[in-house]
């Protein structure tokens with residue numbers, strides 16, 4: 001298996017800065033972050049990881065040591081690009097920007113350098129379609145916040161070699177992630193397919209007047225959502241027995257939502273400006289979506305997510 005030492009991150013934005021920090025958890029790795037625009041990477045990483053330091057999960061000394069191995073550049077001829085063993089691309093979610101980035105990398109990097117894209121929704125086969133060497137290209141979908149969520153979906157394209165997929169899976173384990181191999185390049189990869197099957201049903205229940213939006217979310221939070229990290233769907237299916245799963249599906253599947261288009265309710269909400277946290281405030285100063293929120297409530301919900309994840313992951 002290929003020996004990885006020099007890791008290049010393309011794009012020092014929200015995902016790239018977090019990925020650089022996570023990669024730096026392995027002391028043997030030297031990390032270069034390239035961005036087309038100036039980025040104060042150290043400030044960004046310090047802000048992202050402040051809660052970890054405050055709670056004593058990351059020490060100041062360990063953070064400083066990691067930062068000392070992360071080098072930022074805007075120079076396409078930087079040694080960190082020339083010597084990269086593995087690249088993780090996290091530039092804008094735009095096919096032209098991504099394809100231009102990999103065309104540049106193909107010109108500047110060694111032929112045996114592994115190419116990874118962090119695109120959330122674009123097909124890695126599409127992003128890599130114009131490249132000369134496609135067997136070395138793979139999707140690596142980190143989830144946000146990248147320094148906390150353990151999953152990375154490693155997505156094989158129609159051309160990715162098994163050796164490259166194995167190397168990237170091993171690399172992700174080394175940096176402390178929980179990689180899952182997506183053997184086919186399909187929309188939504190593994191986790192978003194399941195997540196959005198749930199969202200589709202949640203929206204459909206509201207749309208069909210079966211329950212309120214508030215009750216839909218409460219039902220998730222107080223039942224299967226509570227036990228999901230312990231009892232995921234297929235383990236749960238085994239626990240109750242596949243015969244019971246079969247029987248339930250024989251009744252329920254024909255009743256639940258199977259539309260292949262976004263819900264008309266969503267379109268209607270968008271047309272009315274009900275964009276959730278991104279809506280303009282209404283007459284009561286609330287931003288409306290399925291619920292209605294003051295700016296204070298929005299700030300609390302946003303800040304609470306990392307707090308919740310840290311509690312779940314580190315018990316702190």
Ligand SMILES: NC(=O)c1ccc[n+]([C@@H]2O[C@H](COP(=O)([O-])OP(=O)(O)OC[C@H]3O[C@@H](n4cnc5c(N)ncnc54)[C@H](O)[C@@H]3O)[C@@H](O)[C@H]2O)c1
Pocket residue numbers: 010011012013014015016034035036037039089090091092093094097101118119120121141142143144
């Ligand atoms: N934000 C998320 O929740 C999330 C989650 C998973 C995956 N992703 C994916 O990660 C990628 C990056 O997302 P983000 O949220 O970090 O975006 P971002 O806008 O925060 O960062 C993108 C960075 O890329 C830089 N950039 C743009 N063009 C460039 C170029 N040609 N060369 C080098 N750098 C360039 C920008 O200056 C910026 O710093 C996207 O593909 C996105 O789909 C995002």
